[in-house]
Amino acid sequence: MRKTLGIFGGTFDPVHIGHLRMALEIKQQLHLDEMRLVPCYLPPHRPAPGATAAQRLAMLTIALRDCAELGLDERELQRNRPSYTYDTLCELRAELGEQASLCLCMGMDSFATLDTWHNWGQLLQLAHIIVVARPGWFLPESGVMAELLQMHRNNAEVIPQQAAGAIVVLEQRLLPISATDIRAQVQAGNSPRFLVSDGVWNYIRDQQLYQ
């Protein structure tokens, strides 16, 4: 049987239940063998995050402590330079071999700007792309991403059959939660409790993050 691995990248500043539910639901819907959260070191396309790389990693470690279904892949934090998804997929492909089915998972907001990513045109040679709905975002209807979608869209059955190359769009429950909003809530003196795990909220308070 072909190994199936989902990877879900992000800044996770902080990791919240929108991320965790999304990763778990994709893993379950696609019957993936493994799902890894991959925090990026220096996001090439967004302003510097509020927490340091070590703090973001600590929050992920806390959030995933009792969660056997989801794993953590720290490789991008260990690179001492901007992290590119393309490099991560090349490394994973070399580690897992040509047969493994790699699933690069992202919300619709990330998919809409995929054409700004490093070597974006080669990502589908390395992995499938799994796109999930996010409140306020829709699939692109025109432009280069709409064309890419039209050419490569397939259904979930392709994942165990093919190692890479398909775009699969999944319907999921929508959780209108963003890290931006959580940072703003904390800065305003409000509690983000229940949007992040209690352990993560305790860590945010201990470290006086986002103030």
Ligand code: ATP
């Ligand atoms: P920020 O608000 O700081 O941009 P974020 O909440 O969007 O943060 P990221 O770490 O930037 O979190 O996102 C990582 C991935 O998670 C992206 O692909 C994004 O689309 C997805 N994502 C984040 N929150 C949700 C959510 N509530 N529903 C669906 N997808 C989400």
